[in-house]
Amino acid sequence: NAGVTQTPKFRILKIGQSMTLQCTQDMNHNYMYWYRQDPGMGLKLIYYSVGAGITDKGEVPNGYNVSRSTTEDFPLRLELAAPSQTSVYFCASTLTGGGSDTQYFGPGTRLTVL
């Protein structure tokens, strides 16, 4: 049981390039999330999804896009990379959206934009 997996682990982008961060979970969870973690800060929500075909913005969605075509996959797209998007990105999932449901996190993707 792999849980939540993310690829790649590290990536360096040039300003203006685009890329997709991959996230897959094998727990049949309905809810999936993308967070970013900046140095010395907690995590901030970028986008979330309550099920296949349904996504919504979080606290810091600008510069990102998501899609959810299957229950398992929730890719995060950066269209025009900017230095402000240098961060560590975490994907997470929960079975339900209920408050008591624990979020399980992937190992993270460290992105640097130069």
Place this chain on the structure above:
Amino acid sequence: AQKVTQAQTEISVVEKEDVTLDCVYETRDTTYHLFWYKQPPSGELVFLIRRNSFDEQNEISGRYSWNFQKSTSSFNFTITASQVVDSAVYFCALRKDSGYSTLTFGKGTMLLVSP
């Protein structure tokens, strides 16, 4: 709006010392959930514990213990007899109970345990 404050940015202790990590939260909800996560140097986020607002029983799990006090809006985490492997960043987080809700994280406390 919800808020989680971890006032201690960094704590350094020597192995075998006890250490308490503070967490203070703000919420207008009467029912909510509190979490602690550990982020070791390898970078992953590891779930440690969840407490519900209607259950104020303190909990002990091995060397870890949690003190939840609704009256002071605090959910503190104590490590007894700390070990080098406890070195990590620890995050406290809050989540509403009603409907869909996401986690609100504190900024984290970096714990450094020296041999």
